[in-house]
Amino acid sequence: MTGKSPAAFVPAAPGPGLLARAEPVSRREERRLVRDVQRGSAAALEELFRREWPRAYRAAYLVVHDAAAAEDIAQEAFLAAVRAIDRFDRRRPFGPWMHRIVVNRAIDVTRARSLRREVDAAAANSAEAPPDPPSAPLPDEVVSALAGLSPEHRAVVVLRFVFDYTPGEIARALDMPRGTVNSRLRRALDRLGEVIER
Amino acid sequence: MSVETALSEHLRDRPLPGEAEAAARSWPVVEAALAGREPLHAPAGRASRRPVLRLALVAALLAAGLAAALSPAGAAVGDWIGDRLARESGSAKPAFAGLPRGGSVLAISHGGAYAIRPDGSTRHLGAFSDAGWSPHGLHVVGAEGRRLVAVDAAAGTIKWTLTRPSAVSHPAWSTELGYAVAYVEGHSLRLVAGNGDPTMRRGAAPVAPAWRPHSDRVLTYVTAGGALETVDVETGRTVWKVPASSPRSAVWAHNHLVSLSSRSITVSDQDGHAVRTIALPGVARDLAVHPSGRRAAVVLGNRVVEIGLRESFRRQLFQGSVDGIAWSQDGHRLLVGWRNADQWLILGPGRRVRALHGVSRELGVAGGFPRVAAWCCAR
Numbered sequence: 364m365t366g367k368s369p370a371a372f373v374p375a376a377p378g379p380g381l382l383a384r385a386e387p388v389s390r391r392e393e394r395r396l397v398r399d400v401q402r403g404s405a406a407a408l409e410e411l412f413r414r415e416w417p418r419a420y421r422a423a424y425l426v427v428h429d430a431a432a433a434e435d436i437a438q439e440a441f442l443a444a445v446r447a448i449d450r451f452d453r454r455r456p457f458g459p460w461m462h463r464i465v466v467n468r469a470i471d472v473t474r475a476r477s478l479r480r481e482v483d484a485a486a487a488n489s490a491e492a493p494p495d496p497p498s499a500p501l502p503d504e505v506v507s508a509l510a511g512l513s514p515e516h517r518a519v520v521v522l523r524f525v526f527d528y529t530p531g532e533i534a535r536a537l538d539m540p541r542g543t544v545n546s547r548l549r550r551a552l553d554r555l556g557e558v559i560e561r
Numbered sequence: 562m563s564v565e566t567a568l569s570e571h572l573r574d575r576p577l578p579g580e581a582e583a584a585a586r587s588w589p590v591v592e593a594a595l596a597g598r599e600p601l602h603a604p605a606g607r608a609s610r611r612p613v614l615r616l617a618l619v620a621a622l623l624a625a626g627l628a629a630a631l632s633p634a635g636a637a638v639g640d641w642i643g644d645r646l647a648r649e650s651g652s653a654k655p656a657f658a659g660l661p662r663g664g665s666v667l668a669i670s671h672g673g674a675y676a677i678r679p680d681g682s683t684r685h686l687g688a689f690s691d692a693g694w695s696p697h698g699l700h701v702v703g704a705e706g707r708r709l710v711a712v713d714a715a716a717g718t719i720k721w722t723l724t725r726p727s728a729v730s731h732p733a734w735s736t737e738l739g740y741a742v743a744y745v746e747g748h749s750l751r752l753v754a755g756n757g758d759p760t761m762r763r764g765a766a767p768v769a770p771a772w773r774p775h776s777d778r779v780l781t782y783v784t785a786g787g788a789l790e791t792v793d794v795e796t797g798r799t800v801w802k803v804p805a806s807s808p809r810s811a812v813w814a815h816n817h818l819v820s821l822s823s824r825s826i827t828v829s830d831q832d833g834h835a836v837r838t839i840a841l842p843g844v845a846r847d848l849a850v851h852p853s854g855r856r857a858a859v860v861l862g863n864r865v866v867e868i869g870l871r872e873s874f875r876r877q878l879f880q881g882s883v884d885g886i887a888w889s890q891d892g893h894r895l896l897v898g899w900r901n902a903d904q905w906l907i908l909g910p911g912r913r914v915r916a917l918h919g920v921s922r923e924l925g926v927a928g929g930f931p932r933v934a935a936w937c938c939a940r
Binding site: 425437445520524559 | 564569587594595
């Protein structure tokens, strides 16, 4: 996050999933965990991982729509966090810092994949073997409709509706004008709303 | 319920595929990253004593230095303090010192080939693009443009060289006494042996030849047409030849040949009969057969997957930008080159992971990432 990130930039409680879910960590508890990780405590890191992994993975998955890529992205985000943990300002919340890494990386990966598909299509005749098949999509109309949006739109949706960030916070996280965030949210809601209301 | 609320609940609550498995695979890697970093602050618990001790040592040395500065021997003591502090501050173990005992690793980067010992010491062997160990790990044979070079791995001295008219590649030292080295020159399979440097076959694919275990005589190579042919190098006769799907790697393990094609693994008996074909769920890039010959690690895209060669099983070991894999000689560990993180990972039993950090830096940044080529004598 940028230095201007407000204290209200707090992620929403995680939803149920395959992992055991933890209660939202209090700011004081989070500061303690980060401090202990900075001191080299694996137990504190494990606690942060247990709390943040489901959200990091979910955010990545909902942007890239591929389980293997989501795993890569979430893992890389945690590794980046570990590498930079000594420089982390404990007065700022940890989750948003992580979410920003995840979502921006997920956008980059999705863009790179689109580019590669174009190149692959151009070189299809010379391809030695087909690429890895994508992981099985979720049999879900809403998620499928989300996949039909651009990665930047998906990222905005994920930050707004999975993490409860305000448009201003999303604008700072993705480094884009607030007006752009609002227009993308509007367009995404139009598309996804049609599916939900069916 | 508004559209926003419904969408929010939907996206938060929907179970996702592979989430728990991904967490189980990723946690050891993240934990290893923490273990490998050097904290700026005092670590919690027992380890926190170390910096305190270091500070105490510095204080004691400074005190000793101040006292000595008042005496005629002050300059000498000052030097001693400087030496001691320099040694203390530079005493971090090299990344490669984390390698387990039992063998050396052959790594290849843009800067050439390196032999890396478990004590962390490294030896640059030459500007090789391909290289392989001799049977007992005493020597390395490397390909450098048109030259084939044999090097003493410990001393780094050149034992012999051979220059050919065309570029050479994929050298493979015979596996019994090490009397012969097979290699590919252009489209030919050639041999360096006591009786000269004969062409064994014309029409070879750029794939490393595979010697039968404990053999200086029988080897298998991939033909330019994508078949597998086994040759008796003493007589020059074909032992057997079978069609194959253009293998990109072939390895003998005990009495079976394991060949890797882009989408499958084939296990053949010693007469070339396929006894098992395993379809792969992705494009294969690399293969490391376990010393037992019962399983193999395969790089599929950006995943390392362990696959049963006798029984049907498959499990993912790691996911990331993998560059080179090799089993330890005892088969207990798999060494994985992880390019994007500039780490080597040692995957051990019970999902234990040890990370060796900053491996490029260790060899000099100009060389780039060192690909794991082979772990000495593991076969």
